[in-house]
Amino acid sequence: KCIIDAKNIVKIYQNGAEELKVLDDISIQVFQSDFTAILGPSGSGKSTLMNILGCLDLPTAGQYYLDGMDVLKARDNELAEIRNQKIGFVFQKFNLMPRLSAIQNVMLPLLYRGVNEKEAGETAKEKLSRLGLGDRLQHRPNELSGGQQQRVAIARAIAGNPPLILADEPTGNLDSKSSKDAMEIFRELNSEGNTIVIITHDVEVAEEVKKIFYIRDGKIYSDGG
Ligand code: ADP
Ligand code: ADP
Numbered sequence: 001k002c003i004i005d006a007k008n009i010v011k012i013y014q015n016g017a018e019e020l021k022v023l024d025d026i027s028i029q030v031f032q033s034d035f036t037a038i039l040g041p042s043g044s045g046k047s048t049l050m051n052i053l054g055c056l057d058l059p060t061a062g063q064y065y066l067d068g069m070d071v072l073k074a075r076d077n078e079l080a081e082i083r084n085q086k087i088g089f090v091f092q093k094f095n096l097m098p099r100l101s102a103i104q105n106v107m108l109p110l111l112y113r114g115v116n117e118k119e120a121g122e123t124a125k126e127k128l129s130r131l132g133l134g135d136r137l138q139h140r141p142n143e144l145s146g147g148q149q150q151r152v153a154i155a156r157a158i159a160g161n162p163p164l165i166l167a168d169e170p171t172g173n174l175d176s177k178s179s180k181d182a183m184e185i186f187r188e189l190n191s192e193g194n195t196i197v198i199i200t201h202d203v204e205v206a207e208e209v210k211k212i213f214y215i216r217d218g219k220i221y222s223d224g225g
Helices: 046-053 076-086 102-112 117-130 146-158 176-191
Strands: 002-015 018-031 035-039 061-066 087-091 164-168 196-200 211-216 219-222
Touching (some): 035 046, 035 176, 046 061, 146 164
Parallel strands (some): 087 164, 164 196
Antiparallel strands (some): 002 018, 211 219
């Protein structure tokens, strides 16, 4: 089953009179249970591609089907809905809500989806416990280490069992031990069938996954291709 099916994606930014083609005819497919990295240097177009794959921005041209949904046919309010239903995001800076506890952070996307408070609480507790944070449920982000915060963010991303986990430089703010732990968590989640795409400039991170797409100057190359 194809989770990401993006074809001939072009993104052009207008810089005054100048056009900057940041993504140049990118096609990429990610299948269910894939463990994939998109690897590229700074300025290669990773953030731009991440925003498009994450339904945060629209391409200038191309086609994008996410878990069978035609993303480019969606209206703005439907894009938010698609994001919420289809994608669990993990960010470099964790993006946790600072005033909410760990368990409340993980409950949030479930409550958005209409899951009731009790069930959301139980699911959040279960996800946090399996990521080794069973004794940190009531802690706020600033009471947790970076590695712990990223595990809260991963628990939040998987809470609703989305078809896609999309991680943008997930180890970018972590020390090497916490990075290894986070990659180990991704590996385990993938072995349970989760589809994971990691966007990174870090070769060591990319070496942990099963398939690498290389992005350079807005063009994409797959393993050996
Ligand atoms: P990366 O994440 O790999 O560093 P980006 O996607 O952020 O790459 O940027 C790719 C190129 O597009 C860079 O040259 C950047 O300056 C340019 N760029 C990114 N966003 C915009 C924007 N909103 N307007 C104009 N240029 C942009
Ligand atoms: P990252 O560290 O994730 O690659 P960047 O520093 O490339 O992020 O970009 C941060 C934000 O600024 C992004 O939202 C990107 O779209 C925007 N941006 C990057 N380059 C430009 C640019 N030349 N003009 C306008 N916006 C830009």
